Amino acid sequence: xxxxxxxxxxxxxxxxxxxxxxxxxxxxxxxxxxxxxxxxxxxxxxxxxxxxxxxxxxxxxxxxxxxxxxxxxxxxxxxxxxxxxxxxxxxxxxxxxxxxxxxxxxxxxxxxxxxxxxxxxxxxxxxxxxxxxxxxxx
Numbered sequence: 001x002x003x004x005x006x007x008x009x010x011x012x013x014x015x016x017x018x019x020x021x022x023x024x025x026x027x028x029x030x031x032x033x034x035x036x037x038x039x040x041x042x043x044x045x046x047x048x049x050x051x052x053x054x055x056x057x058x059x060x061x062x063x064x065x066x067x068x069x070x071x072x073x074x075x076x077x078x079x080x081x082x083x084x085x086x087x088x089x090x091x092x093x094x095x096x097x098x099x100x101x102x103x104x105x106x107x108x109x110x111x112x113x114x115x116x117x118x119x120x121x122x123x124x125x126x127x128x129x130x131x132x133x134x135x136x137x138x
Contacts, residue, residue: 006043007019033050
């Protein structure tokens with residue numbers, strides 16, 4: 001299943017916002033590959049950095065839409081910046097839950113993804129593992 005088919009299977013009132021956010025992600029982060037796969041017991045659109053690490057995910061569940069944004073999980077600065085800008089949305093550690101575009105304005109989504117596109121999760125992970133290894137060798 002591809003992302004467009006996944007979106008077409010969602011409630012009609014959600015399809016436009018899902019399609020717009022999907023478009024924003026693929027247009028603003030050139031270093032991702034898109035797949036529909038299960039995560040946390042639900043099928044969702046997964047956006048992985050080339051090389052395999054999940055960077056974003058987009059899902060439509062019973063009562064809301066979720067945009068998982070791993071770069072905000074690792075950046076308190078980004079998390080706080082967008083929590084202040086998206087006051088109608090519900091923030092978790094690495095995901096943002098919302099009902100519709102009024103809670104998740106597309107210009108703010110574009111800014112969020114543009115900020116996150118600059119972050120290389122694989123490099124962050126590599127540096128973390130190197131530091132952890134050095135620490136254990138002491």
